[in-house]
Amino acid sequence: xxxxKLNVAALVINLTVFILTAYSVAHNFRQDIVRIPEEVNGxxxxxxxxxxxxxxxxxxxxVFAAIASAITLCFNVKNVIxxxxxxxxxxTILKYTATCTVALTFFTxxxxxxxxxxxxxxxxxxxxxxxxxxxxxxxxxLSIACFTMFEKSPVSFNNTYIAVxxxxxxxxxxxxxxxxxxxxxxxxxxxxxxxxxxxxxxTAIFAISYGISVxxxxxxxxxxxxx
Numbered sequence: 001x002x003x004x005k006l007n008v009a010a011l012v013i014n015l016t017v018f019i020l021t022a023y024s025v026a027h028n029f030r031q032d033i034v035r036i037p038e039e040v041n042g043x044x045x046x047x048x049x050x051x052x053x054x055x056x057x058x059x060x061x062x063v064f065a066a067i068a069s070a071i072t073l074c075f076n077v078k079n080v081i082x083x084x085x086x087x088x089x090x091x092t093i094l095k096y097t098a099t100c101t102v103a104l105t106f107f108t109x110x111x112x113x114x115x116x117x118x119x120x121x122x123x124x125x126x127x128x129x130x131x132x133x134x135x136x137x138x139x140x141x142l143s144i145a146c147f148t149m150f151e152k153s154p155v156s157f158n159n160t161y162i163a164v165x166x167x168x169x170x171x172x173x174x175x176x177x178x179x180x181x182x183x184x185x186x187x188x189x190x191x192x193x194x195x196x197x198x199x200x201x202x203t204a205i206f207a208i209s210y211g212i213s214v215x216x217x218x219x220x221x222x223x224x225x226x227x
Contacts, residue, residue, distance in 0.1 A: 003085035006150050011076035013146040014069040017139055021066035024134045028053045055183060057170050058109075058135045061101040064166065065143045068098035072151070085153075092153040093162060096220070099147040100163040100213045104205075106140035107212065116188055148219040155220055163213035164206065171202045 029050050053059045072095050075087050109127050117126045127136055175198055177183035178190065185193070189201040 004080065004083065006085060006152060007076050007079045010146055010150040011073060011080065013142050013150065014073040014076060017069040017142050017146070018066045018073065020134055020139060021062050021069075024131045024139075025053075025059070025063065027131055028059075056186070057167075057174075058105050060170065061098075061105045061166070062135050062139050065098040065102045065139065068095045069143070069146075071095075087151075087153045089153075092151070092155060093159050095147055095151060096155050096159060096216070097163045097166065099143050100209070100216050101166045102140040102143045103212050103216060104167055104209050106136060106144075107208070108205075109136045113187070144216065144219075148216065148223050149225045151220075155217060157217060160210065160213040160217050163216070164209040167209040168206060171205050175202055 072087070072091055075091060079085055079087075109132075114124045114127055118124050126132075174183070174187070174189070178185045179195065179198070189198060191197050
C-alpha cells in the first residue's frame with residue numbers, strides 16, 4: 001500500500017510538471033501575445049521569449065526537470081501496474097540532479113534576482129509574473145516536493161557532486177558568453193560590467209549549488225509522509 005501511494009503521488013506530480021512545462025515553453029513561442037517591454041539595467045525582460053528563452057538557466061533547468069519527470073513517470077506507471085516500487089539507479093540520479101537544478105533556479109530568483117529587481121526600482125514579484133510564476137516558483141516547488149516526499153529510491157551522498165554539474169556547465173558557458181560580449185549580462189553577475197567580480201560570483205554559485213544538493217539529499221533521506 002505504501003509503495004502504491006508513493007507511485008501514485010509521484011505520478012500525478014510528474015505528469016503535472018511535464019504538462020505545465022510544455023505549456024510554458026509553447027507559450028514563450030506564441031506571437032499573438034501583447035508584450036510590453038520592461039527595461040532593467042539596460043536589458044529587456046521580454047527577451048525571455050521564443051528561442052531566446054533558452055539562453056536562460058531558468059528555461060534550461062525547467063525543461064531538464066520536465067524531461068526527468070517524463071522518464072520517471074514511465075516507471076511510475078509500470079510500478080502501479082505491477083504493484084512494485086523499482087527504479088533504475090540512473091533514473092533516480094537523473095531526477096535528483098534535475099531537482100537540484102530547478103531548486104537553484106528558485107533560490108537564485110528568490111534570494112538574488114528579485115531583491116535586485118527592487119534595487120532597480122521594480123517590484124520584488126516582477127520575475128514571478130506570467131511564465132515566471134511557473135518557471136521560478138510552481139514547477140521548482142512541485143519538483144522539490146515530489147523528489148523529497150514521494151520518490152524514495154536511495155541516493156548516495158556521492159551523487160551530491162553529480163547534481164551540481166548542470167549549474168557548473170552553465171556558469172562556465174555564461175561567463176564566456178558575457179566576457180566575449182555574445183550575451184548581455186542579463187543576470188547582472190558582473191554588477192554593471194565589473195568583470196573582475198565574475199570569478200567571485202561563479203564561485204559563489206558553485207558553493208550555493210552544492211549546498212542545495214546536500215540539503216535536497218538530506219530532505220530526500222529524512223522526510224517521510226507516507227506510512
